[in-house]
Amino acid sequence: IIETPYRDALGVWGRVFKISPGKNARQQIKSRFGVSARKSPVDSLITLGGAIINYPCPDKNWRPFALKAARELWQQEKIEAVISSSPPVVSHLIGGELKAAHQVTWVADLRDLWSQNHNYIYGPVRKFFDRRLERKTLSKSDALVTVAEPWAEKLRSLHRGKPVVSITHGFDPAEVNSPPAKLTAKFTITYTGSIYPGKQDPVKLLDALRDLISEGAVKPGDIEVRFYGREQDWLDNAIAQHGLSDVVKQHGLVPRQVALEKQRESQLLLLLDWDDPLERGVYAGKVFEYLAARRPILATGGSRGDVVGELLAETGAGVHAPTLADIKDTLRQLYQQYRATSAVAYHGDEAKVNQYSQREMARKFAGLLDGNT
Numbered sequence: 001i002i003e004t005p006y007r008d009a010l011g012v013w014g015r016v017f018k019i020s021p022g023k024n025a026r027q028q029i030k031s032r033f034g035v036s037a038r039k040s041p042v043d044s045l046i047t048l049g050g051a052i053i054n055y056p057c058p059d060k061n062w063r064p065f066a067l068k069a070a071r072e073l074w075q076q077e078k079i080e081a082v083i084s085s086s087p088p089v090v091s092h093l094i095g096g097e098l099k100a101a102h103q104v105t106w107v108a109d110l111r112d113l114w115s116q117n118h119n120y121i122y123g124p125v126r127k128f129f130d131r132r133l134e135r136k137t138l139s140k141s142d143a144l145v146t147v148a149e150p151w152a153e154k155l156r157s158l159h160r161g162k163p164v165v166s167i168t169h170g171f172d173p174a175e176v177n178s179p180p181a182k183l184t185a186k187f188t189i190t191y192t193g194s195i196y197p198g199k200q201d202p203v204k205l206l207d208a209l210r211d212l213i214s215e216g217a218v219k220p221g222d223i224e225v226r227f228y229g230r231e232q233d234w235l236d237n238a239i240a241q242h243g244l245s246d247v248v249k250q251h252g253l254v255p256r257q258v259a260l261e262k263q264r265e266s267q268l269l270l271l272l273d274w275d276d277p278l279e280r281g282v283y284a285g286k287v288f289e290y291l292a293a294r295r296p297i298l299a300t301g302g303s304r305g306d307v308v309g310e311l312l313a314e315t316g317a318g319v320h321a322p323t324l325a326d327i328k329d330t331l332r333q334l335y336q337q338y339r340a341t342s343a344v345a346y347h348g349d350e351a352k353v354n355q356y357s358q359r360e361m362a363r364k365f366a367g368l369l370d371g372n373t
Contacts (some may be wrong), residue, residue: 002069007061051126056133059088066094074102081105081369089114089134096140105372107365108138109145111169111285116154118276119196135159142372145365148307150281165368169285170358171292180294181264184224187338189298190266192228192259193286195235200272200284202227202235204300206242208327213247218335220247225270228254228262263293267344268334273302273322283307291317291353296334296344300327315356317348 054060073079081104084095092108099106112119115131122130135158138144143163144155152166195202209225212218225248227235232250239248254262263269269290274282287308290297297318299308309320321327334344354360 002073004062004065004069006059006065051122055126056093056130057088057090060090062088063090063094066090067097070094070098079104081107081372083107083109083365083369085109085111086114087112092137092141096137099140105369106141107143107145107368107372108141109167110151110155111147113146113151113154116151116158118274118282119199131158138162143368145368147285148282163372165364167361167364167368168283168356169288170356170361171288171290173292173357173359175260175289175292177264177292177294181261183267183343184265185342186224187218187222187268187335187344188266189223189225189268189270190228190262191226191270191272192263192289194229195227195232195272197232197234199274199276201275201301202270202272203238204324204327205270206238206244206248207324208331209244209247210242211324211328212331212335213244217332222339223247223335225249226251226262226266228252228259260293263290263295266293266295267338269293269295269297269318271297271299271308271318273299273306273308273320275301277303281307283311287311288356291315291348291356294346294348296346298327298330298334311356315348315352317346317353 079102082095082098084091084106086092086109092114095106095108098104114134115127120127138159139162141162143165144152144159145165145167146152146155147166147168149166152164155164156162189205191202205225209218209223213220225244227248227250229250229252231252235250239245239250242248271284271287271290273284284299287297287299297312299312299318299320300322302308302320302322304320304322306320306322309322312318312320319330321330338344
């Protein structure tokens with residue numbers, strides 16, 4: 001691991017709008033203009049400005065520092081292959097330059113897609129330039145990798161004739177919850193990471209909790225729901241509207257190690273599956289990190305029979321509850337178990353869970369390199 005300096009692409013604009021690092025820049029700018037609506041003309045202006053300032057990537061200013069470090073590394077090591085992984089997509093620009101300079105094997109790994117990204121926020125003009133740059137850059141690669149077969153099909157359609165394989169995400173074996181951490185005294189449900197409005201919906205969980213509490217099936221003093229990640233004003237509003245402010249709280253960004261500790265001590269881990277029908281067949285990346293926590297996973301949203309549900313059923317690591325009725329039934333059963341034993345039991349199959357470790361990822365990448373070098 002080689003750490004390098006870095007210059008933020010926002011630069012002077014971040015200082016003009018007094019944007020605090022570590023917090024949602026869009027929300028901070030909207031607050032400066034007194035805008036609270038989830039979508040407004042200010043959002044359109046922010047998106048346009050970001051499309052220009054951040055092209056082709058918010059981390060573009062890392063490139064010269066990374067190339068300098070690579071040149072120094074090349075003098076010390078015998079390097080036969082390069083794997084560039086995105087995000088950020090600037091990694092592929094760097095990979096392409098190293099391929100051209102040293103004529104080594106280059107595999108471009110897209111953990112998220114580039115111009116075909118399902119969370120693409122820019123308009124058609126920016127997308128035209130992104131797609132053109134993607135084609136030009138990745139045309140030099142020896143093979144492409146992404147996380148799921150539906151995304152691999154998308155890449156094959158854009159990069160015709162290019163070898164494309166799917167290698168799922170995996171959990172870090174060093175982060176496995178072993179020996180198991182002491183569990184929280186309360187029936188704690190924890191979510192860590194970003195939430196993509198319109199793609200993931202935590203409101204279904206709020207609906208279920210409100211109903212269960214009003215029915216007397218769950219005691220509000222027993223339960224605690226924790227969100228760790230960038231704080232969202234709309235989520236706070238939804239929590240208040242459901243009358244759950246004493247039960248559900250956002251705790252903001254925390255260091256990764258703290259997030260892992262919160263996962264390990266939780267009775268239940270919340271996974272927000274994708275509600276976008278275009279993304280059926282794609283794993284929610286957070287599920288792999290959760291597998292290392294060795295705690296039961298409750299996946300809400302998505303559709304019945306999707307890959308997340310199949311993975312949880314295969315490994316025994318959790319339950320997929322796509323509908324409100326499913327969520328209520330699952331929470332009722334797990335809460336009853338908690339009341340009886342003070343804990344929600346984890347039933348993951350160790351051998352099957354380990355098929356999704358980063359060791360398995362490494363084995364697949366090694367096979368791909370052996371076939372291309």
